[in-house]
Amino acid sequence: MTKIGIIITILYVAVIGLFRWNSFPELATMPLNEFGDFFAGVFGPLMLFWLILGYMQQQSELRQNTKALELQADELKRSVEQHKELVKATKEQVQADLKALEIEEIRSLREAHPHFTITGAGKGMSQSTKKTFNIHLLNSGQPASGVFFTTDPEIKQIPQNSIVHYFETGKKHKLTWDSHTSGEAPEELKLVINCKDSNTSNYTKVFHMVLDENDQYHLTDSGWVS
Incomplete structure (x- = not known):
């Protein structure tokens, strides 16, 4: 988007220069207030264009950042679910081990x-x-x-x-x-x-x-x- 803005800016300046080429010698003798009005009139639309372009670029970056955050949230959610499954499996394994240990202890007691x-x-x-x-x-x-x-x-x-x-x-x-x-x-x-x-x-x-x-x-x- 920045490249498009630069290209449009160059074309805009070129068009302004082409149409006002004959008026450039008058700039040297133009009063300062008229000189300022000239540049404001020439570059005002260009500044508004870059302002709009910057806003659009910012919105695009915000959408990308939001999408990236959503992807991170989904990944974190999947990680939490996997952690829950791991904890559940570990708990079941511990319970099975405790049960096996209890059975072995009872068997050992009976054998004695x-x-x-x-x-x-x-x-x-x-x-x-x-x-x-x-x-x-x-x-x-x-x-x-x-x-x-x-x-x-x-x-x-x-x-x-x-x-x-x-x-x-x-x-x-x-x-x-x-x-x-x-x-x-x-x-x-x-x-x-x-x-x-x-x-x-x-x-x-x-x-x-x-x-x-x-x-x-x-x-x-x-x-x-x-």
């Missing part, structure tokens, strides 16, 4: 646990005035230490005589009490086993049993708490 099972429970040997009851336990899991047994309702002979310092894998243990010392066997019995697992973490196993008419206990429920 003992696995106590009751292989038999109920009346054993009996005499006329005394019945003897046994609970046979097997540890098919990891070794356990500091094993301590309690019952609900309380059977005094079990916590007093049944502390196992180290319950190895594959080993059996028998809990025994008699009716002469501890009274009649309860119809519903809860056996609680507390110990340390192979990671020295606290481990608790609970068994719920009921007594039948033959004085034999049957397991109704069991569970562990680490």
